[in-house]
Amino acid sequence: MGGVMKNADMAGIFEQMADFLEIRGENPFKIRAYRRAAQVIEHLPREVATMLAEGEDLKALPGIGEAIASKMAELVRTGHLVAWETLRDSLPEGLSTLLEIPGIGPKTAYRLATELGISSVDELEQAILEGKVAHLFRLGDRTAQNILHSIRSMRRKDQRIPLGQALPIVEEILSALRPLPGVRNLVPAGSLRRFRETLGDIDLMGTADNPEAVIRSFVSLPQVREVLAQGPTKASVILSGGLQADLRMVEHEAFGSLLQYFTGSRQHNIALRTRMQKKGLKLSEYGITDTATDRLEKFSTEEAFYERLGLQYIPPEIREDRGEIDLAERKAIPRLVERSDIRGDLHVHTNWSDGTASLEDMARAAKALGYQYLAITDHSGGLGIAGGLNEERLLKQMQAIRQLDERLEGIRLLAGIEVNILADGRLDLPDGILSRLDVVVASVHSALNQSEAKMTRRILKALENPHVDILAHPTCRLIGQREPIAVDLEAVFQAAAQHRKILEINSMPDRLDLQDISIYRARELGVLLAIDTDAHRPEHFDLVRFGIAMARRGWCRPAHILNCRPLGEVLSYLKRDEAYRRTG
Structure with a gap:
């Protein structure tokens, strides 16, 4: 493998190790250890290569023992893992490919490879069409057809x-x-x-x-x-x-256990089942069976299901086997942020730039939601975006916002800007005018292919600017369309904490930026976050639910989110002088 070993690739290798070991009939505890390691590595907020370079002890990570830590180091150091390659080469060709197909487990994949000589998705498809799979495994045509549909669906949607x-x-x-x-x-x-x-x-x-x-x-x-x-x-x-x-x-009385089982995640359910087996309980989609009496209990709600296990209810967004079960056992899962906690939006566009609605339309839509405040943050003019604001137009908009704010009751309008971070880290508006705004949102929109070192320096320089309040959509990704920029997020988070900057959780469904594991890490470092919609029309305010979901997946409480705070606290945090802000 070329280049530095990334966490996603390492996690995939350990997941394959578990599959290969299962095929070989190895110790179940060893198999679980590799699956657990894959899950831990996949959700680490930092690259393993970086952790090793900084001298961190991998054995301090949950579920990582000496043997696996050694293999992680081997992958980073050499780009290879001898144990994995040896195991892979001892098994039939194409096994890894078959294991990627939904509905095919390790043992089925092994039989397909050894008994039918199948080594590719195309060969499997042909074997199903010829009736060989249904006949060999006595699965019946329906199951074979389901596998066929999984193959075709996987091709159509590129898996996700x-x-x-x-x-x-x-x-x-x-x-x-x-x-x-x-x-x-x-x-x-x-x-x-x-x-x-x-x-x-x-x-x-x-x-x-x-x-x-x-x-x-x-x-x-x-x-x-x-x-x-x-x-x-x-x-x-x-x-x-x-x-x-x-x-x-x-049936109605079994709904709770069914919903819990099929909500997952797989890792959460495995961890839950393993823990409860030691207490003599067997969990399934049908309910909970006491193994001593073989009596099945059914549950109409998930709350009752978890309560029977002696656990606090676990919100679905955090069921990823990241410590939530231990906390639930201690009744220590915090109340995560909810929509009712959101008191305003700090990143919104109007028809002064590329939005479609007027200042008043956006303000009234926000007021209708019960918001206490709304920041108007149209684009600055250096992006080539239609209507992007230069200094003269920004001053006019500030005046319009102040006048509208005087007329409207029940909501406070804040004058802001989404200013572009130029390739060298400067902002495309001067400090003099930025200092007169209530909120300055800074973001990268251009020169997205810079090296990690250059991009990191660029963003850090912007965060050092005393007038910048919020870093918007920090990785610039567009899900399924554009990969995240190359940037050292750990350095960005450290700088945000140092300079008291706010990092945005952008609610646009094609962004969801920051993503959950980054939110988790930023929160750990004490960085304050804002759940913004980046709304360009009134209907976009409803997208806040996506940002809230990401924040919940990052274990955020209301205290971690700036716009869960009342107006006075928000203004205090932004450190703007009230009288100066009012005169604009």
Whole structure:
């Protein structure tokens, strides 16, 4: 492997190690250790290579023992892992490829490779079409067809679809099905319920007095392009756009355990099952079985399910096996930020630049949401964005904002700007005018291909500017369209903490920037965050739910979010003189 070993690649190698060891029938504890290591590495806020370079002890990480720490160091040092390569080479060719297909586990992949000689996705597809897979494994045509659909769905969507694309489709489906007679519960599960930024498919869970009628309505929806399977309580379909959706209906009293099981994450559920096995309890989608008596208990709610295990309820967004179970056992999970905590928005655009609505329209929409304050932060003029504000137009807008603020009751308007951080770290407006604003949001929009060292210096220089308040969408990524910029986020977080700057959690569904693991790390370092919508029209204010979800995944409480604070505290934090700000 060329270049510095990245955490994502390292995690993939350890996950494959676990699969390979499972195929070989190795010790289950060893297999779990590698899976746990893969999960820990995937969610580290810093690169392992950086940690080693700074002399950190990898064994201090949860679930990382001496043997795995040594292998992590070997991967960073050499780009290779002899144990993994030896194991891989001892197994049939193409096994790794088969393991990437949803629905195919290690042992099935091994049988496909050894008994049918399959080493590629194309060969597997052909074998299914010829009936060999259904015959060999006695799976039946339906299961074989499901694998076939997984293959084709995987190709169509390149494995994962952005959350922002999937959620509106799911909400249309739920809106159509929830009013049906007898429906009591109907919610998404899986990655969507945990608000993962991308997802592979949709799991819907529900209960109804007549589940078969709900299933019939589901497969008949206009969003359904193809029906893969249909039974009295379950159906699988392909939606417009290639997304697979499964609907499962159960009896009312079993809904809680079903929802918990299919919400996941896989790592969370494995950790939960392992812990409860020691207490003589077996967990499943059907409920909790006492192994001593073989008695099954059913649960209509997740709250009751977790309570039976002696645990505090665990919010779906943090079910990722990152210490939440230990905290739940101690009843120590904090109250995470909620929509009702948000008191304003500090990054909003109008038709003075590239927004579509007027100052007053945006202000009244924010007031209707119950917000106490709203910062107008149109683009500066150096970006080539239509209507970007130069000094003269910014001064005029400031005056317009002050005048509107005097007229409006029940909401405070703040005059701001989203100023571009130039390639050398300077801002494209002078300090003199920035000092007269309530809020200065700085962001990178150009020269995105700079080296990590240059980009880091560029952003750090902007953070040193005393007039900058917020760093917007810090990694500049567009999910599924543009990779994040190369930047040392640890250095950025350290600088933000040092200079008391605010880092944005951008709620735009194609950004979700910062992402959850970065939010977690920034919060650990004491950096204050802001959940902003980057709204360009009134309807965009509703996108705040995406930013809130990312903040929750980063374990944020209201205290970690600036715009959960009342106006007075926000103004105090921004360190602006009230009388000067009012005269503009």
